[in-house]
Each structure stands twice: as structure tokens, then as C-alpha cells.
Amino acid sequence: MPPFDVHGRVVTESVGKIGFVSLGCPKALVDSETILTRLRAEGYETSSSFAGADLVVVNTCGFIDAAVEESLDTIGEALAENGRVVVTGCLGARPREILERHPSVLSVTGPHAFDEVMSAVHQHLPRPHDPYMDLLPPQGIKLTPRHFAYLKISEGCNHRCTFCIIPSMRGDLVSRPIGDVLREAEKLVTAGVKELLVISQDTSAYGVDLRYAPDTWQGRTIKTRFYDLCKELGELDAWVRLHYVYPYPHVDDVLPLMAEGKVLPYLDIPFQHGSPSVLKRMRRPAHAENTLERIRRWRQICPDITLRSTFIVGFPGETEAEFQTLLDWMDEAQLDRVGCFQYSPVEGARANALEGAVPPEVMQDRWEQFMEKAAEISASRLAAKIGKRMRVLVDEIDPETGVAQARSASDAPEIDGQVLIEDARHLVPGSWADVEIVASDTYDLQGELLET
Numbered sequence: 001m002p003p004f005d006v007h008g009r010v011v012t013e014s015v016g017k018i019g020f021v022s023l024g025c026p027k028a029l030v031d032s033e034t035i036l037t038r039l040r041a042e043g044y045e046t047s048s049s050f051a052g053a054d055l056v057v058v059n060t061c062g063f064i065d066a067a068v069e070e071s072l073d074t075i076g077e078a079l080a081e082n083g084r085v086v087v088t089g090c091l092g093a094r095p096r097e098i099l100e101r102h103p104s105v106l107s108v109t110g111p112h113a114f115d116e117v118m119s120a121v122h123q124h125l126p127r128p129h130d131p132y133m134d135l136l137p138p139q140g141i142k143l144t145p146r147h148f149a150y151l152k153i154s155e156g157c158n159h160r161c162t163f164c165i166i167p168s169m170r171g172d173l174v175s176r177p178i179g180d181v182l183r184e185a186e187k188l189v190t191a192g193v194k195e196l197l198v199i200s201q202d203t204s205a206y207g208v209d210l211r212y213a214p215d216t217w218q219g220r221t222i223k224t225r226f227y228d229l230c231k232e233l234g235e236l237d238a239w240v241r242l243h244y245v246y247p248y249p250h251v252d253d254v255l256p257l258m259a260e261g262k263v264l265p266y267l268d269i270p271f272q273h274g275s276p277s278v279l280k281r282m283r284r285p286a287h288a289e290n291t292l293e294r295i296r297r298w299r300q301i302c303p304d305i306t307l308r309s310t311f312i313v314g315f316p317g318e319t320e321a322e323f324q325t326l327l328d329w330m331d332e333a334q335l336d337r338v339g340c341f342q343y344s345p346v347e348g349a350r351a352n353a354l355e356g357a358v359p360p361e362v363m364q365d366r367w368e369q370f371m372e373k374a375a376e377i378s379a380s381r382l383a384a385k386i387g388k389r390m391r392v393l394v395d396e397i398d399p400e401t402g403v404a405q406a407r408s409a410s411d412a413p414e415i416d417g418q419v420l421i422e423d424a425r426h427l428v429p430g431s432w433a434d435v436e437i438v439a440s441d442t443y444d445l446q447g448e449l450l451e452t
């Protein structure tokens with residue numbers, strides 16, 4: 001099969017299912033080679049014609065008007081003869097030009113968007129199963145979508161919160177050596193993960209059990225310590241989101257990494273209450289810290305930081321005054337994302353022996369008051385984002401409505417809100433998009449795609 005068609009375009013054809021047209025300069029050609037290599041490595045075949053393919057990929061050029069016209073004409077030909085077309089390449093960086101002429105293309109991505117093209121192909125033409133290759137991916141088996149992954153850095157906990165039985169089930173803190181964690185993180189990113197969600201029972205205590213023992217990573221010696229972990233993860237090409245951090249003074253040290261854009265400006269801190277006396281009865285880590293002062297300092301260092309937390313109302317002995325302290329604390333703290341539970345005794349927890357059980361109707365009433373305040377704060381903080389431009393990570397596209405569910409730096413998967421984008425059929429799960437925020441409600445934002 002000749003590598004060029006009558007127009008001088010490279011057309012990769014063979015016996016198979018994907019038609020591939022590569023237009024433009026050698027850089028685009030190298031991109032095409034990379035995509036074709038990945039397609040072939042996954043067992044896809046290439047087709048000798050648009051009509052004989054199950055799907056067509058067009059790698060476009062957008063350098064001069066003639067190249068734009070040629071790209072748009074080629075997409076039109078592929079749509080007429082095949083109907084299922086994935087568009088990538090330089091012209092893909094201006095999706096509106098493509099979508100205005102050809103609204104039915106399956107997805108549009110810019111140059112070097114290899115993962116996104118593969119993701120679009122997987123979405124519309126599921127990859128053939130290869131029992132040899134598919135046995136175990138290098139990043140291990142993950143239950144999350146391909147573009148984000150949880151990175152567990154330790155197991156167990158050294159604290160003894162009175163409502164919790166985790167330490168009795170999982171034991172004291174056991175941190176993974178930093179080299180192990182970073183190697184896993186690197187493998188995940190190489191496999192296409194774009195967001196690493198750091199989890200543990202107490203992320204800020206990472207390495208305490210190992211006395212911050214040094215370990216090797218990329219030929220260097222690094223301490224197994226919270227700050228060092230954040231710094232090294234920040235060098236990988238992925239979003240890094242920190243969960244389950246406690247408000248200890250040393251957490252302040254990672255705020256500059258957030259302000260520099262190395263680590264996402266996001267902290268998930270289970271404060272659980274705002275009243276010092278309740279926190280003391282709960283025996284919470286860092287209960288003696290002045291958390292409002294700490295939050296103020298974090299916002300000074302990194303004004304864009306998003307703070308997420310969970311709370312418990314109706315803890316044994318919680319008085320009306322203590323609950324009011326919590327509401328006042330919320331007014332001051334202005335947390336962005338908040339969850340709240342009504343206290344319920346866990347078998348084996350020491351809090352069960354505390355006096356002053358809060359009656360269920362009081363607990364329900366406090367929960368409603370708390371959630372109402374949290375919703376007001378959330379709505380006003382989200383409204384302040386209208387007009388801002390931000391990069392989001394696309395999780396899903398509803399095939400019926402064409403609305404994409406995406407997340408910004410402020411939104412952890414599953415637990416936080418979303419950025420909804422209309423007319424986004426051409427996006428693919430796991431791709432980045434740049435949006436301007438045009439509307440908000442209590443928990444979600446609406447964004448409009450920006451030309452890149």
C-alpha cells in the first residue's frame with residue numbers, strides 16, 4: 001500500500017478497522033506514528049479505506065488557510081464515507097472551527113494529545129481483548145477511571161480518636177518508604193493517570209513511624225516525610241491532591257508548593273468540629289491548634305486554596321453553646337466543601353461510654369442548621385468564581401445531552417462538585433479543557449469552553 005494518496009497525504013492503510021489520515025508537517029507525522037504505534041500495540045488494525053473502517057482518525061493541520069481547508073475537507077470525506085470520525089492535531093486546538101462545519105465528529109483534541117485520542121478510540125471502538133497483554137497492566141489493576149488514581153502512602157494511625165476504631169483494626173501508622181510511593185506514582189503517570197489522589201489515615205503524619213528514614217529515588221536520597229513527598233510528587237506531570245491532612249504547623253510548609261502550582265491548592269482536612277472542648281473529648285489530632293489562625297495563614301500564602309472537610313454534629317455531650325461555636329467557626333473559616341454526619345456510636349469506640357447522648361431530634365435539627373450554613377457558604381464561594389478561567393479535567397460526557405462532567409483543581413472526584421460544560425460531545429474522558437465559568441449553583445459550576 002503506498003504511504004501517500006493522490007493529494008500527497010499520508011494514508012496509513014492495512015487490513016483492519018481504523019482508517020488513519022495524517023496531514024501536515026513532520027511533527028504531525030511523528031504524532032501520527034505515535035498514535036498508530038499505540039493502536040497497533042493494543043491490537044487495532046488499520047483499514048485501506050474510510051468505508052471499510054469502523055472508525056477514522058484524522059490528524060489535522062491548521063498552519064495556513066489552505067491546510068485548514070484541506071483538513072476540513074478530509075474530515076467531511078471521512079464523515080460522508082464512514083460517519084465515525086475522531087479529530088486530532090493542530091487544527092484540533094481550535095475545535096470551534098471544526099465543530100461549526102462538522103458538528104457530528106466524535107471528539108476533537110489538539111496536537112500531542114495521544115492519551116486523549118486513545119481514550120476517544122476506546123470509547124467508540126472498544127479495544128480487542130488480548131489475554132496475553134491484558135493480564136496485568138504495569139500500573140497494576142485500578143478500579144478508578146484511567147485518568148485518576150488513589151495513591152496510598154501509609155496504613156494505620158497513631159491517634160486514638162474516641163469515636164474511631166480504625167487503629168484497633170489496622171494498627172499503628174506504617175508508612176511506605178518514599179521510594180516505593182514515588183515509583184508507583186511514576187508508573188501511574190506513565191500509564192496515563194493525570195490526577196494522583198494521596199490518601200492514608202493521616203497524610204500529615206507520613207514518615208513519623210520511620211523517623212523520616214531516607215530512601216533512594218532517581219539516584220537521589222530523599223527523606224520519607226510529608227513535605228518531601230509533596231515536593232517530589234509535584235515534579236511529576238499530574239495533578240496531586242492531598243486528602244486527610246491534619247492542621248499541624250508543618251503543613252504550612254507545603255502551601256508554597258501549592259502557590260507555585262506544583263501541588264493542587266486543595267486540602268482535605270477532617271476538622272470534625274469547631275469547638276475546642278468537643279475536639280478535646282473527641283481526642284482529635286491537633287485539637288489544641290488554633291485552626292482559624294492556621295486557615296488564615298494558608299489563605300495568605302495561597303489565596304486560591306480550596307478547603308474541604310467533614311464534621312460530626314451531636315457528639316456525646318455537645319451542648320447548644322458548643323454547637324453554636326461550630327456555626328461561628330464555620331462563618332469564620334468559610335470552607336469551600338463540607339460534609340457532615342450525625343454522630344452514631346461505632347461498636348468498640350470509647351466515645352460510647354461518654355455521658356450526654358444528644359437526642360436524635362436535636363441532632364437532626366443541628367445537622368440541618370449546619371448543612372444550611374455550609375450550603376450558603378458553598379454557593380457564595382462558587383458564585384465568586386463566575387468569570388474566572390480555569391483548566392478542568394473531563395470525567396465523562398453524557399452521550400444524550402452532550403454535557404461534559406469535568407472537575408477543576410477545587411473538585412476531588414466523587415466527593416466534591418463538578419464543572420459542567422455544554423456542547424462538549426467532542427471532548428473525551430480524561431482530557432483537559434480550558435473553560436470560563438459562566439454560572440454557578442450551590443455545589444456545581446457551569447463552564448464554557450475556551451479556544452486554546
Ligand code: SF4
Nearest residue numbers: 157159161164166201
Ligand atoms: S485520626 Fe482519628 S479518626 Fe482518623 S483514623 Fe486515626 S483515630 Fe481514626
